[in-house]
Structures are given as structure tokens and as C-alpha cells.
Amino acid sequence: MFAEQILNGLTLGSTYALIALGYTMVYGILELINFAHSEIYMTGAFIGLIMVTVYKMPFPLALIIAMAGSCLLGVTIEKVAYKPLRKSTRIAPLISAIGVSIFLQNAALILAGPQVRAFPVNFKSASIKLGQSIQMSSLQLLILLISIILMVGLHFLIHRTKLGQAMRATAQDKEAAQLMGIKIDRVISFTFAIGSALGGAAGVLVGVYFNSVDPMMGFFPGLKGFVAAVLGGIGNIPGAMLGGLILGIVEVLGAVYMSRYKDAIAFAVLIIILLVKPTGLLGRKLQEKV
Amino acid sequence: MLRLENVTAHYGTIQALKGVSINVNEGEIVTVIGANGAGKTTLLKTICGLVSATSGKVYFYDMDITNLPTSDIVAAGIVMVPEGRRIFPRMTVLENLQLGGYLNRNKSETKANMERVFELFPILKDRLHQIAGTLSGGEQQMLAIGRALMSRPKLLLLDEPSMGLAPKIVLSIFDIIRQINREGTTILLVEQNAHMALSTAHKAYVLETGRILMEDTAEKLLHNEQVRKAYLGEA
Numbered sequence A: 001m002f003a004e005q006i007l008n009g010l011t012l013g014s015t016y017a018l019i020a021l022g023y024t025m026v027y028g029i030l031e032l033i034n035f036a037h038s039e040i041y042m043t044g045a046f047i048g049l050i051m052v053t054v055y056k057m058p059f060p061l062a063l064i065i066a067m068a069g070s071c072l073l074g075v076t077i078e079k080v081a082y083k084p085l086r087k088s089t090r091i092a093p094l095i096s097a098i099g100v101s102i103f104l105q106n107a108a109l110i111l112a113g114p115q116v117r118a119f120p121v122n123f124k125s126a127s128i129k130l131g132q133s134i135q136m137s138s139l140q141l142l143i144l145l146i147s148i149i150l151m152v153g154l155h156f157l158i159h160r161t162k163l164g165q166a167m168r169a170t171a172q173d174k175e176a177a178q179l180m181g182i183k184i185d186r187v188i189s190f191t192f193a194i195g196s197a198l199g200g201a202a203g204v205l206v207g208v209y210f211n212s213v214d215p216m217m218g219f220f221p222g223l224k225g226f227v228a229a230v231l232g233g234i235g236n237i238p239g240a241m242l243g244g245l246i247l248g249i250v251e252v253l254g255a256v257y258m259s260r261y262k263d264a265i266a267f268a269v270l271i272i273i274l275l276v277k278p279t280g281l282l283g284r285k286l287q288e289k290v
Numbered sequence B: 001m002l003r004l005e006n007v008t009a010h011y012g013t014i015q016a017l018k019g020v021s022i023n024v025n026e027g028e029i030v031t032v033i034g035a036n037g038a039g040k041t042t043l044l045k046t047i048c049g050l051v052s053a054t055s056g057k058v059y060f061y062d063m064d065i066t067n068l069p070t071s072d073i074v075a076a077g078i079v080m081v082p083e084g085r086r087i088f089p090r091m092t093v094l095e096n097l098q099l100g101g102y103l104n105r106n107k108s109e110t111k112a113n114m115e116r117v118f119e120l121f122p123i124l125k126d127r128l129h130q131i132a133g134t135l136s137g138g139e140q141q142m143l144a145i146g147r148a149l150m151s152r153p154k155l156l157l158l159d160e161p162s163m164g165l166a167p168k169i170v171l172s173i174f175d176i177i178r179q180i181n182r183e184g185t186t187i188l189l190v191e192q193n194a195h196m197a198l199s200t201a202h203k204a205y206v207l208e209t210g211r212i213l214m215e216d217t218a219e220k221l222l223h224n225e226q227v228r229k230a231y232l233g234e235a
Helices: A002-030 A037-053 A059-085 A091-112 A138-160 A162-172 A174-179 A184-210 A219-232 A237-257 A259-276 B040-047 B070-076 B093-100 B107-120 B122-126 B137-149 B167-182 B194-200 B218-222 B225-231
Strands: A127-130 A134-137 B002-011 B014-024 B029-033 B053-060 B078-081 B155-159 B186-191 B203-208 B211-217
Touching: A002 A037, A002 A134, A002 A138, A002 A162, A002 A184, A002 A219, A002 A237, A037 A059, A037 A091, A037 A184, A037 A219, A059 A091, A059 A184, A127 A138, A134 A138, A138 A162, A138 A184, A138 A237, A162 A174, A162 A184, A162 B093, A174 A184, A174 B070, A184 A219, A219 A237, A219 A259, A237 A259, B002 B040, B014 B029, B014 B040, B014 B053, B014 B203, B014 B211, B029 B040, B029 B167, B029 B194, B040 B053, B040 B078, B040 B155, B040 B186, B070 B078, B078 B137, B093 B107, B093 B137, B107 B122, B107 B137, B107 B167, B122 B137, B137 B155, B137 B167, B167 B186, B167 B194, B186 B194, B194 B218, B194 B225, B203 B218, B211 B218, B218 B225
Parallel strands: B029 B186, B029 B203, B078 B155, B155 B186
Antiparallel strands: A127 A134, B002 B014, B002 B053, B203 B211
16 A cells, blocks of 8 residues: 555656756756746647547657647747846746746637546556555556656766757856857757656646646646755756655655645645755755855 | 957946957967956957957957857857866866867867877876866866867967966966967967966057057066056065
8 A cells, every 4th residue: 555655656756757857957057947837738738638639649649749849839938038038137037937827828728718628548547566465557657657768868868968968068157168169049948948848748647647638737736846846956957856756755645644735745845845955855055156 | 360459348337348459469379467357357258259349340360250159259269268267067077178179079089189188187187087176276277278178279268377276386387378379279368467477478468447558578568667566566
């Protein structure tokens, strides 16, 4: 029973981790909380749903198209809403992000209507036995596997490719990165692209997992992904993965004992982490600026 | 090789350069000395496109590079070693050097360039897998210069390479600067340490509150009474 709950927590947590990665990557480079990220997640879910229901696409293809669509949306948001404000005060792009978030929610409400839709996936749900008493649905396994593949892929991209190296350099020192000949505008676009694709993938996976998609679906997962990013140390990529998994487990276990407070748990975690270790689990100490 | 014509630039709302014209010939070490806030760093940043010139022109060979994106200027062969070294602190020495060769897609050339950097700075080879932020100040300065050399620049811009370093290390850094120059790289050096800069350079400019005050051979300026009083701390 306990082990099963841990597995449930890991499944949910892996989707939080995917969302948290988008927040943390953007923060790492621009020191901006991209509040529109939760709507990128929602848009990903809708694109996936449309591909599956309207165009009758197989699930893997729908997932890829949803990721591509979210990626495009993320890059467009950056170009339209953040880039023109890059030299202004820090609060300006933050307000712009909230504006984009509200705009996208309402655009989805107009286009899709407020009703909750099912996400029918032609997928035989079987339960898999791990050991004697632990069961896991094949859907959970699929979600976990896809999340892990995406995270391993991201790790490879960031640590083994030239582009990943340019991303890390830009995150550490934008001006020095420019002096290496790195086109940082391109790196920033790319960061939004990757983070948004992961967020869109999370939207599809959660849509399938809970069999529900609606224009407001991004609100809580978006906030929780943000909490996961802060928990792991905002700006820190392994931290976002760890934070997501921990938050998922804590939330699922907490819900067993006090189910009414399920959504409150994440925010209790946020308050505790901000009180005890504001830089997050893997975050670096903030350097004092002289 | 590098020619600035009447360049003005702003740093925030302050006009940091008020019409600066300088000339760097191929093969030279040229220095710009001046007090804190004279506009030295802004001058270098304007050359490499990090600060945009509000008027005036920057020519590199006969190409107008005024306000080009920094990546294009680096690709043209101008690389700056910024003030305070600005190495990537959470990456290894190796990764820092690799980033210095970011624009070069030719792997064997990159390797050869790295070997050349190791010849100048053998210590970097010993520290190859160390996290750059844990190096000593002098080693970080060597890494910053080595990183800049990875793209085989034609013109190297050095911003305060002596800053924060022990006198002995300053001497060896300036030895290496001369050696880099002898091996064919033109150098534009900006320094507060006027004595070191003037005894290293061929030609020198004195920059004061955004204007070029004097221009002569470094040798002559080193013995100029006004310069000695204002910048060399002599009565």
C-alpha cells in the first residue's frame, strides 16, 4: 500500500518535474518567473486532445505535435511579451507574464468553452504487478517512462551538446557569453522552446492521466510546478526534477491522511522551504552583491 | 587596423564617451590609461558591441563594425577579456576554454589552439578539470586570457588585467601579454596601473572623463610630467 502510494507520487511528481523544468530553465537565464507557463501546459493538453480526437492520430504522434505546438507558443510569448521589456525594470516582464497568462486562459475559454473534456486515448489499461503486493497501471508506467526519457534527453542536451554549453554559459554570465560569440537571443529563444515543449508534454500526460482537459487546468499544476522549482532551488535543473518528484510524493502521501487539503500541501511545502532554506534543496547560496 | 572616429556612448543616462578617436595599428600594443570612471571600460565595450555607440564610427580593417552584434565582432577577430575576468565560475577550465572556441567548428583547430594556450599557461593544463570558480585570482586571469585566445583573435582587448592581483602575478601576466603580442596578436590594453601599461605598450592614450586628453608613444607619456603627476603618483 505504502509502496503503491510512492509510485503514485512519483508518477504525479514526474509531471510536476516536467513543468518545474520550464520555470527553472527560464529563471536560470532571465531571472524571470514565466507565469504564462501554466497556460503553455494547458495549450499542450488541448493540442494533444485535438490531435487525438479530431485528427485521430496515434498517441505518440499527438504528444510530439503537442510539444512542437507548445514550443512555438513559448517562443512567440518570449518574442512578443518579454523581449521588448528585457532592458526595463524586473517587475515589467513579470506583469507582462501574468497578462499573457490571463490572455491565454480567456482565449482558450472562448475557443473551447469552459466545459471539462475527456481525453480518450486508445490505450489498453492493464495493471502491472511489481513484486507481490505492488500494482501500477500501465498508464502510470507510460507517464513515468515518457517523463524520464524527456528528462534524460534534457540532461544530455544540456551537458553533452554545444548548444547546452552555450545555455549554461548564458545562464552564468550573459555578457561573457556574448564575448564568446554566443548569440544570446537565440539561446534565450531556445530555452523557452525546450521548457515549453516539456510543459506541453506534461499537459498531455496529465490530461490523459486524469482524463480531463479544460482551459483552467493549468492553474494548480502551474503553481505546483513553480513550488517544485523553488523546492529544488530555482534556476537549478536537477533541483527541479528532484523538487517535482518530492512534491508529488508528499502530496500523494499527504492526501491519504488529509484528502481535503490535497492542494494546500504544496503551498505548505513552499512556505516551509522559504522559511527553512530559501535557496531550495540544491540551490546555490545567493551571492551578496557588494 | 582598428580606428575609432569621434565615438560617443552612454552608460545609463551618463555620457561616458564624448567623442573618442583612437587608432590601433597591426602588431602594436596600444594602451588607454585613465582614472576610475574615465570611460575606459565603456570604450572597450563599445568596440565589441556590448554598449552601443550613440554616434561616431568604429572601423576594423576597412569594415564598419559600429554597433554590430557582439557575435559578429568576435567572428571578425576582436575578442575582449572583460574586467574582473568573468570566467564561467561553475564550469571546468576545459569547458571555459571550449567556450572560448565557440565559433570555431573545426575540431582539430580548436585542439591546436588549446595546445597553444597550454604553452602560454601550463598551469591551466594541470587544472583542466577543476571548477573555474575555485582557481586563484591569477589563475582565473590566465584562464580568461586563454579563453579569449581560443578563437585566435587578431585584436585582443584587455580590460584591467592587473586588477586585484598580487604584484608578482601582475608582472608575469604582463610578460605573457608581451609574448602574445610578439606572436602576432595586436593588443588594446586598458589599465589603471599606468606604470605597467606604459612600460608595456608601444602607443598610449590618456582618457579623462570621456575625452582623449593626450596621445603619444608610451615611452614619451611615461616621462611626461603631467602624466607622472596624475597617473603615476609622483609629485
